Amino acid sequence: MSRPRLIVLASTYPGRPGDGTPEFVSDLARREAEHFDTIALVPAVPGGATHESEGRLQVRRFRYFPARWERLAHGAIIENLRQDRAMWVQVPCLVLAEALATLRTVRRHRPDVVHAHWIVPQGLVATVCAPRTPRLVTTLGGDLYALDSPLLRRLKGWVVRRAGHVTVMNEEMRRLVIDLGAAPEKVSVMPMGADLSGVVPRVERPDGPVRLLFVGRLVEKKGLHVLLEALRLVRADVRLTVVGDGPLRAQSERAAEGLPVTxxxxxxxxxxxxxxxxxxxxxxxxxxxxxxxxxxxxxxxLEAMGTGCAVVASALAGIDEAVRDDVDGVLTAPGDPAALARALDDLAADPGRRAELGRSARERATEFSADAVGRRYVDLLRSLTS
Incomplete structure (x- = not known):
C-alpha cells in the first residue's frame, strides 16, 4: 500500500549531523518520515551534501548563489541580514531558487501535503507553487515578530488565510496569526519538540563553583549580554560556559572580560x-x-529541562507556558540583569531547591518531547490529506 507523500520546506536545517545548527526541523522531519514519504527541500549550506537519504526521508539542498558567498541560510537569516547588509542581495535569489526547486519537486512527486516552516518565505513559496496541495504552515517566531512592515503583513495574511492549518509556538503567536486573518479553528499551539532520546544522566558534584550554562546562537534575542551584566552582580562562586557561535561572538567576548566565562x-x-x-x-x-x-x-x-537541570529563564510568551515559575524553573523579567543575578544567587546557594526544580522540569519536558510533538504533527498532516 502506497504511503502519502510529504514535502517539507525550511530555511534552517543542519548541513551535517552535529554541526551546531538547530535540529528541530530535521528531528520533526524524521518522525514525519515514519508515516510519509518525505522530501525536505532546504537551502544549501557550507558542508551540506546536495542529496541525502535517511530511510523514507530525503534531503535535497538547492543552490541559490555562487558557493563562495552562499551563506544567507547558514544560521539565522534575519540575524545574518542585520549583521551584514550586503546579504540582502541574496534574499531574492534564495526565494526564486526555492520557488523553482519547489515547482520541480511538486511536479515530479505530486505531494499529498506540504509542511512549510516559517510563513515567509517558505509559506509564501508553498502557496504560490503548490496552490492545490493542502498546506501546513508552521511559524517559529522570527517571521511573525520581526517581519512586520505593511507589505509583509499583507503577504503573511495572504498565506495564513489560504493555509490548511497554521501552527505556532505559543498563545501570543496564535493571537498574532488570527489578527493576520487566519480562521481561529485553523491555528494551533504546537511547539517544536526536543529530542530526549539520548539524555545523559546528570553529573552531581558536591563542591566547587556552581556551573552555569548558556546555549544559543550569539544574537541579540538570546540575551547573552543580559546574562553577562548579571554575572557582574552575582555574589556566588559561579562559572559560566557559553555554547554557540554567531555574529555577536567577538562583542560578547569583550563584554565577558574579567568574568568567569568560557x-x-x-x-x-x-x-x-x-x-x-x-x-x-x-x-x-x-x-x-x-x-x-x-x-x-x-x-x-526543553532539552535542559529534559536533562533534569534547574533552569532560569525569561518570562516571555512561550517560555512561561513551558516553565511554571518556581515549579519547573525560575522566571525573571526579560532584560533585567539585577533580577537575573538575584535568581542565580538564590539557586546557587540552595542545591536542594535546584534538584527539586530539576526533577519537576524533567517530568514537564516529556510533554514537549520530539516523539510526543511528532505524533501531533503527523495526526495534523493526516487530517489535511483526508
Whole structure:
C-alpha cells in the first residue's frame, strides 16, 4: 500500500549531523518520515551534501548563489541580514531558487501535503507553487515578530488565510496569526519538540563553583549580554560556559572580560548533551530584539529541562507556558540583569531547591518531547490529506 507523500520546506536545517545548527526541523522531519514519504527541500549550506537519504526521508539542498558567498541560510537569516547588509542581495535569489526547486519537486512527486516552516518565505513559496496541495504552515517566531512592515503583513495574511492549518509556538503567536486573518479553528499551539532520546544522566558534584550554562546562537534575542551584566552582580562562586557561535561572538567576548566565562563555540548533539549533564543551572535570558524578533519557545530550554537541570529563564510568551515559575524553573523579567543575578544567587546557594526544580522540569519536558510533538504533527498532516 502506497504511503502519502510529504514535502517539507525550511530555511534552517543542519548541513551535517552535529554541526551546531538547530535540529528541530530535521528531528520533526524524521518522525514525519515514519508515516510519509518525505522530501525536505532546504537551502544549501557550507558542508551540506546536495542529496541525502535517511530511510523514507530525503534531503535535497538547492543552490541559490555562487558557493563562495552562499551563506544567507547558514544560521539565522534575519540575524545574518542585520549583521551584514550586503546579504540582502541574496534574499531574492534564495526565494526564486526555492520557488523553482519547489515547482520541480511538486511536479515530479505530486505531494499529498506540504509542511512549510516559517510563513515567509517558505509559506509564501508553498502557496504560490503548490496552490492545490493542502498546506501546513508552521511559524517559529522570527517571521511573525520581526517581519512586520505593511507589505509583509499583507503577504503573511495572504498565506495564513489560504493555509490548511497554521501552527505556532505559543498563545501570543496564535493571537498574532488570527489578527493576520487566519480562521481561529485553523491555528494551533504546537511547539517544536526536543529530542530526549539520548539524555545523559546528570553529573552531581558536591563542591566547587556552581556551573552555569548558556546555549544559543550569539544574537541579540538570546540575551547573552543580559546574562553577562548579571554575572557582574552575582555574589556566588559561579562559572559560566557559553555554547554557540554567531555574529555577536567577538562583542560578547569583550563584554565577558574579567568574568568567569568560557566560550566553547558550537557543539554537536553528543557534546551538548554532556554539557547539559554537567551543568548546575541552565540560563535562558531571552529578550525581544530591536527588530521585534524574539524566541517563541527555545528548544534549548526543553532539552535542559529534559536533562533534569534547574533552569532560569525569561518570562516571555512561550517560555512561561513551558516553565511554571518556581515549579519547573525560575522566571525573571526579560532584560533585567539585577533580577537575573538575584535568581542565580538564590539557586546557587540552595542545591536542594535546584534538584527539586530539576526533577519537576524533567517530568514537564516529556510533554514537549520530539516523539510526543511528532505524533501531533503527523495526526495534523493526516487530517489535511483526508
Amino acid at each position: 566560550f566553547a563555540g558550537q557543539l554537536g548533539r553528543t557534546a551538548l548533551r554532556q554539557a547539559y549533564a554537567e551543568a548546575d543551572i541552565v540560563v535562558v535570558p531571552s529578550v525581544p530584539a530591536a527588530s521585534g524578533d524574539q524566541d517563541g519557545l527555545p528548544v534549548v530550554l
